[in-house]
Amino acid sequence: MQKTNDGNIVVAWIISAARSQVGLQKISQAGAKLWGSNPIILQSATEGLNYPDIVTSDSGGVILFHTETTGNFPAQTVKLRAKKLSSTGTVSWDVSIQNIGTIAAFTVPEVYPDNNFGGLIAWHDDRDNNNLQSAFVQRVSSSGTLYFPVNGAEASLLSNRHKFNPVAAFDNTTGDTYVFWKETEPNQNQNGITGQKFSSNGTRQWTDNGKIFKDLSAPNTISISYLTAEMGNGRAYLFYLEGNSSGLNDKVEGFACDGSGNFLWPGNFTVLSNPTSDKLQLVSTVDVYKNCKLAWGDNRLDASGIYAQDINPNGELGNSVVPVELVSFSADVLENSVVLNWVTATELNNLGFEIEHSINNHNFRKIGFVPGSGTTAEMRSYSFVVQNVSSGIQYYRLKQVDFGGSSTLYNSIEVTVPMPDNFVLYQNHPNPFNPNTTISFSLPVEADVTIKLFNMLGQEITKITEGNFAAGIHNINFDAQNLSSGVYLYTLETAGVDGAGFKSTKKMLLLR
Missing domain, CATH: 2.40.128 (Lipocalin)
Incomplete structure (x- = not known):
């Protein structure tokens, strides 16, 4: 369904x-x-x-x-x-x-969505007729195109091993497919877990024999069953039931790995449940906050009990709801402006983001606010333009605020605004304004600077600033509280230490 x-x-x-x-x-x-x-x-x-x-x-x-x-069993x-x-x-x-016809009778293939309106299917078969099962996977698009080789991509070429009951998970960010399976020796008395990562065209990424996550056990000591795989936060999760030597599936266990197959949880494996009881039919899912949810049948109190467990992305039992999952935060420099860009994967009760600035990465002040998206499981992109930025190293960070007033600070990023190549007078910001505005200019060399204000008749009203300024981008605050509404001209004149001179005029509009 x-x-x-x-x-x-x-x-x-x-x-x-x-x-x-x-x-x-x-x-x-x-x-x-x-x-x-x-x-x-x-x-x-x-x-x-x-x-x-x-x-x-x-x-x-x-x-x-x-x-x-x-045909009829067993010759099907x-x-x-x-x-x-x-x-x-x-x-x-x-x-x-799979058109070879070598799938064992009563084998139930595992089917998964790829979140792109296509699907994945994983199974095992004995197409080599050597009485050893091998694991395969195929991905099909919404138009019926097969992404992997005809009859499926084989997960491991390791000989003298069974690869039973493969399960799969798809990373729709990278296009990679992760497959995990139970691996045994030919007599099926020793059990382990191996995995493989496939590229978007079905090429094996973790060597031709895959990556071993749980070595083969000693003979007749443990069993492994009901594997289930999930994907979230760029990591793959695998959960399974592990049985003891008496045949009792008494442990629910799991692990997380990154794209290189490295374990991500402390101690590598996390036990989710281990009371002495028989457990069956393990199922799993991932919620919008990337917490894994598991449920299974359990006879610890009666013959038909159902139990469940949460595990968060860090491998800790219990739910972990992050108000906002920040995927990226970056900056681009455009002349004397810095464009901040960030992306969220999920948001919960998010009022918005305060943008903070510092010149020393210690003392930050708020310079803006961008509304959030409330609660959403969809990816969202945001941007904020910081204008009239001085040359040198600047620091920016985000402060996420929810509707209840709680907040979360994210790590700052460092932005280097380069020294200018030319003399430039920038448009004042904001414009129109009342009564304060900022006038910015850039100097490629140290220079004597004068900025004057004129009315539209060319009459000088005031001298906004005068002095010697170092090379770089500079910002001058102008307070026009004693002026009436109207259009004014402001003129920059410079005399550089290299003898170069520069003059430029722009308009500003005061609206009261």
């Missing part, structure tokens, strides 16, 4: 028949059947369709993955296919995922 991007629900199931079929129906928010009073039935004259699973696609459609089976041939159904239930395309 999946929610479509037009706000409805699509359900898929197996219909028992001489050759099994797949039924599908789209349900509105009001509970109405949108694909007719009877479901859409997909069937084959020669093959049974089993294990349907769907992901959300574009324009109200879904992508259906399923197996195709011919099992393949994989994918189909896209439009918002009206019409099959838009139909592609082969």
Whole structure:
């Protein structure tokens, strides 16, 4: 079952028949059947369709993955296919995922969305006919294009190993796919966990044999089952049930790794639950704040208990809600202005951002405010222009403020405003103004400077500043509280130590 991007629900199931079929129906928010009073039935004259699973696609459609089976157990041939159904239930395309037919009977492939209206599917098969299962993955786009090699990308070439029950997670920021699986020796008495990262075209990134996260155990000491993978904050998470020598799945455990396969949590592995009880059917998800949520069946008190656990991105048990997740904060210098840019991944109760400035990275003052987006799980981009910035090293930082008045300070960034190459008189800011404005000018060399104010008849009103100034960008505050509204002219005259002279005039508008 999946929610479509037009706000409805699509359900898929197996219909028992001489050759099994797949039924599908789209349900509105009001509970109405949108694909007719009877479901859409997909069937084959020669093959049974089993294990349907769907992901959300574009324009109200879904992508259906399923197996195709011919023959009788145990001599069955099992393949994989994918189909896209439009918002009206019409099959838009139909592609082969695995056409070799070497998937073991009763294998249930794992299906995942790629957050780009396409999907991932992971499975194991014995296409080499050596009685060893290998892990494979394929990604298909919303238009039916296969991103990885035909019949899937193989996760590991390591010989003399089973690679069972692969699970996958997709990083939609980098386009990388992470796959993890249970690895055993041929007799399946020793268990471990290995992973692989694939590039966007299905190239293995962690060597051809993958990366070992949990070495093979001593014989008959532990079991590993119900693997589930998630992605968030540029890191991959894997959770699983670990059983003891008596066959009891008594531990829920997990780890996080970065794009290079390095462990990210203290002690590498975190135990989420370990009371002496049998645990089954582990499932997981990631919330908008990148906390992982897990649930499983547990018989510690009765035969049908359900338990759950939170784990935050740092590997600590319990929820961790960050009011604003800041992805980036950077600056660009444009003449005598600095453009600050920042991006958030999620926001909770966010009133906005105060922009603070310092010349020594210690004493900061507020210079502006940018409204936030309240609460959102969507990525947001912001910018703020700081005008009339002096030459030299400047520091800027953000102070996030929520609607309740709480605030969070982020690390500052250092910005170097270079020395100017030319004499320049900049437009005053703000303009129009009342009664204060800033006049900025740049000097490529040390110079004697005079700035005078004139009315529109050319009569001098006042001398705004006069003196010797070092090379660089300078800002002069002008207070016009004793002047009446109107248009005025301000003129900069310089005499540089190198003998160069410069004169420039601009208009300013005082509005009371």
